[in-house]
Amino acid sequence: xxxxxxxxxxxxKNLTRYGRRTVITALAxxxxxxxxxxxxxxxxxxxxxxxxLYAGYETGDVAVTAPGYWExxxxxxxxxLVADPQAVIDTLRADGLSATPRTAFSGELVxxxxxxxxDGSLQAMFYGxxxxxxxxxxxxxxxxEQGRAPDAGEDGLLIGRSLxxxxxxxxxxxxxxxxxxxxxxxxxxxxxxxxxxxxPNPVINRRAMYMPIGLVDTVLxxxxxxxxxxxxxxxxxxxxxxxxxxxxxxxxVDGVEVLSFEVMNQEMAEIxxxxxxxxxxxxFLLGIIAVVGISNTMLMAVLEREREIGMMRxxxxxxSEIRRMFFxxxxxxxxxxxxxxxxxxxxxxxxxVNIGLDYGFLLDGVDMDFRWDGVLxxxxxxxxxxxxxxxxxxxAGLASMVPVRRILKxxxxxxxxxxx
Amino acid sequence: MITxxxxxxxYVDGETEVHALRGVDLTIDAGEFISIAGPSGSGKSTLLNxxxxxxxxxxxxxxxxxxxVAGQKVAALVELRRQNIGFVFQSFNLIPVLTAYxxxxxxLSLLGTPDAEIRERVMxxxxxxxxxxxxxxxxxxxxxxxQQRVAVxxxxxxxxxxxxxxxxxxxxxxxxxxxxxxxxxxMNRSRGTTFVFSTHDQMVMDYADRLCRLHDGExxxxxxxxx
Numbered sequence: 001x002x003x004x005x006x007x008x009x010x011x012x013k014n015l016t017r018y019g020r021r022t023v024i025t026a027l028a029x030x031x032x033x034x035x036x037x038x039x040x041x042x043x044x045x046x047x048x049x050x051x052x053l054y055a056g057y058e059t060g061d062v063a064v065t066a067p068g069y070w071e072x073x074x075x076x077x078x079x080x081l082v083a084d085p086q087a088v089i090d091t092l093r094a095d096g097l098s099a100t101p102r103t104a105f106s107g108e109l110v111x112x113x114x115x116x117x118x119d120g121s122l123q124a125m126f127y128g129x130x131x132x133x134x135x136x137x138x139x140x141x142x143x144x145e146q147g148r149a150p151d152a153g154e155d156g157l158l159i160g161r162s163l164x165x166x167x168x169x170x171x172x173x174x175x176x177x178x179x180x181x182x183x184x185x186x187x188x189x190x191x192x193x194x195x196x197x198x199x200p201n202p203v204i205n206r207r208a209m210y211m212p213i214g215l216v217d218t219v220l221x222x223x224x225x226x227x228x229x230x231x232x233x234x235x236x237x238x239x240x241x242x243x244x245x246x247x248x249x250x251x252x253v254d255g256v257e258v259l260s261f262e263v264m265n266q267e268m269a270e271i272x273x274x275x276x277x278x279x280x281x282x283x284f285l286l287g288i289i290a291v292v293g294i295s296n297t298m299l300m301a302v303l304e305r306e307r308e309i310g311m312m313r314x315x316x317x318x319x320s321e322i323r324r325m326f327f328x329x330x331x332x333x334x335x336x337x338x339x340x341x342x343x344x345x346x347x348x349x350x351x352x353v354n355i356g357l358d359y360g361f362l363l364d365g366v367d368m369d370f371r372w373d374g375v376l377x378x379x380x381x382x383x384x385x386x387x388x389x390x391x392x393x394x395x396a397g398l399a400s401m402v403p404v405r406r407i408l409k410x411x412x413x414x415x416x417x418x419x420x
Numbered sequence: 421m422i423t424x425x426x427x428x429x430x431y432v433d434g435e436t437e438v439h440a441l442r443g444v445d446l447t448i449d450a451g452e453f454i455s456i457a458g459p460s461g462s463g464k465s466t467l468l469n470x471x472x473x474x475x476x477x478x479x480x481x482x483x484x485x486x487x488x489v490a491g492q493k494v495a496a497l498v499e500l501r502r503q504n505i506g507f508v509f510q511s512f513n514l515i516p517v518l519t520a521y522x523x524x525x526x527x528l529s530l531l532g533t534p535d536a537e538i539r540e541r542v543m544x545x546x547x548x549x550x551x552x553x554x555x556x557x558x559x560x561x562x563x564x565x566x567q568q569r570v571a572v573x574x575x576x577x578x579x580x581x582x583x584x585x586x587x588x589x590x591x592x593x594x595x596x597x598x599x600x601x602x603x604x605x606x607m608n609r610s611r612g613t614t615f616v617f618s619t620h621d622q623m624v625m626d627y628a629d630r631l632c633r634l635h636d637g638e639x640x641x642x643x644x645x646x647x
Contacts, residue, residue, distance in 0.1 A: 006529035013517040311513035314474055315574075316502025317530060318495075412474045416509070 007321055011328035018301060025297045026337035029396065032286035033341025033388045036279075038348035041378035043279055045352065047272045048379055051265060053201040059264045060100075060137045060230030062246045064088050067257040069227065070264070076106040076125065078182045081225035082256055088229045089133075091249055097233065098136035101226040103128040103216050107179030109209065117168040124163075126177065126209050128216025128226075137232045140197060140210065147171035147195035152212050156194035160205035164196045171196060177209075181221045189219055290337075290392060291399040294330050299403035302326070309407055310415030319408045326404045327397040334396025338389035345385065352378025422448040422471055422582065422614070427480035429466050429637075440466040442637040443480065448616060450581065453608045455617045455628030463637040464618035465586055471616060472505055472584045473497040485581060502530065506575030506613075508585035512567040514559040520546065520570045521555035527578045545573045549603055565596035569603065576607055582614045589621050601627045 015022050055061055066080040082088060085101040092099040105128075110121040131152050135141045140158075141149050150156025157177075159169060169175075170193070177189040191211065199205055217224065233242040243260040250258055262269070302309070309322060351357075357376040407415060429441040440463045448454055448471075456464045469475040470482055473489055482489045484500065492500070506527075514523050521542055528538045546555050549569040559567050568588060575583045585604070589597030605627060608615050617624055625631050633641035 003530045003532060006526065010515070010518065017517055307511075307513060308515060311507070311509065313498075314472065314501065314507050315527060316498055316500075316505075318498055318502075321530070413469050416474075 007325045008328050011325050025293050026333050028293045029290050029337025030340035033338050033392050034344030037345025040384045041349040045378040056139045057201040061233040062231050063259045064229040064256050083225045085226045085229050092231050097231050099231040100130050100133040100137045102228045103226045107177050110176040115173050128213035129210050130213050137230045143197045143199040144195045145198045150194045155191050157191040158195045158210040161198040162205040294396045294399040298400040302403045302407050306415050313412045326400040330400035331393045331397035334393035338392045342385050349378050423483045425481045427477045451612045453615045454630040455625050456632045457625050458634035462634040464634050468584050468618045504581045506580040506583040508571050508575050508588045510587040510590045512571045519556050524573045524577050549573045585617045
């Protein structure tokens with residue numbers, strides 16, 4: 001143990017030999033660690049924000065549908081319905097959970113010249129929502145920036161700000177929606193835009209429109225059935241145990257399937273997995289830079305001290321102790337770089353958390369499936385900082401092994417000769 | 421006691437094979453102060469390396485205190501050097517970032533000696549070699565002679581059975597070289613440590629109690645003098 005302490009002290013003193021080289025290498029590592037921490041923060045922030053907006057405006061924490069609905073959801077099927085949504089809602093409410101029904105359907109929005117700037121139509125997704133209960137689960141009704149939500153029995157429509165701007169729509173403008181009933185017959189609705197909402201979820205701002213669920217029930221001949229019942233669970237984002245709780249509550253309700261947020265968020269999770277892989281590639285590249293930098297620094301140190309290493313081996317210092325000394329030396333450079341990197345990363349994360357990075361202007365007119373409004377807001381991820389510091393120090397230490405191995409392969413007498 | 425019997429050593433220098441030692445027979449008793457002299461290329465450094473277990477003989481046998489060097493595992497030879505052999509090099513080979521004290525203490529630290537004992541022994545030895553008050557100086561702030569004194573102290577601090585000194589005065593002026601030789605002879609007398617020098621410096625030869633001359637890898641002269 002004493003020899004370990006001596007080698008550690010010697011390693012630290014050796015760092016003072018090559019001040020500029022040590023500082024440059026440590027700064028390179030610091031830059032890598034700082035960038036990694038900031039990127040991790042940004043990606044975690046992006047993922048968290050995306051989940052929050054998806055749950056908060058589209059899915060809730062748990063959704064109840066008819067079996068098989070979710071797999072077919074892209075075609076907005078009206079043949080897979082929750083027949084008795086009230087039974088589901090009552091069961092959930094009895095256990096203290098808020099719940100609200102929604103019916104999703106596809107249709108065509110038709111607008112005409114005067115008051116609209118021009119005639120036109122577009123395929124869109126429509127939702128019948130319960131005007132009294134929807135706000136218990138979703139943030140939509142709290143995001144109306146102009147006009148109001150339609151009353152329960154009113155032929156009114158809520159549209160997003162992005163869509164309204166695209167169409168040149170204002171509150172009070174009439175529109176027509178064409179769609180098909182539950183039985184497949186053509187149906188037409190004449191509605192008035194009663195409100196324009198602006199949520200942080202750009203997908204619904206651009207694509208979704210909302211009307212009273214009673215109107216949808218009548219026009220689509222739903223006979224009280226709905227496509228979804230959504231509920232919100234305690235906590236920030238639902239855990240598996242919360243989902244199981246809902247599943248247990250509805251075990252006796254026929255003809256329903258309980259969808260966890262994880263299932264509903266699968267596509268986003270896959271996108272985030274790609275993002276994670278990209279981060280891993282960046283981490284790998286940063287690691288390569290660190291390894292090359294530290295190897296080069298240590299190679300020069302080893303070559304310059306070849307005779308000294310020879311002396312140490314001659315007087316009985318074991319090869320393992322010499323390896324350990326260089327491991328400590330390189331690890332200390334890595335640690336110093338990590339400390340500076342954490343400081344740098346913390347500054348970047350602070351900026352991301354408190355100010356954010358707004359590059360929404362790059363996304364103007366870009367229709368993406370990301371639930372993200374273009375302001376990148378980071379999150380603090382302290383474990384990542386710890387892992388980055390430990391990882392960088394270890395990688396740095398291990399990177400020193402290559403040049404040290406090279407010198408230790410020589411005989412003691414050859415290192416003592418030192419032709420350098 | 422060190423014995424070498426019929427020792428041969430070849431090595432390759434570029435494209436030339438050098439027969440550095442040609443059947444060397446030598447016995448060095450404990451406590452001797454012996455100089456192995458000869459011109460450059462005579463094989464004296466090679467013989468010192470073999471005695472110091474830094475290299476192995478191609479033929480013949482070397483024993484240190486009855487232990488045959490040949491056939492020992494590398495780790496065992498490292499331990500032998502760590503415990504029993506001290507080295508003094510021509511170019512001092514001190515670690516520049518360590519103070520005189522730390523350079524000397526290194527050997528004891530590696531042996532796991534308690535700090536208090538290290539301090540006592542190192543300070544005492546630095547006093548003995550005339551470096552009292554200079555223990556906090558780094559090598560760059562010491563003269564060549566002082567650096568070699570630190571190197572001698574480093575070799576002696578672990579009370580080794582043998583100190584091997586390869587041309588220890590080669591980088592010193594004659595006055596400093598003589599002071600160093602006196603110091604080493606004092607240590608030899610007071611501690612009973614065996615000193616083996618390689619040299620072509622006449623002054624070192626004059627100080628030795630025994631002089632072996634090597635020429636083309638063979639011992640051509642072995643003379644014991646009265647102490």
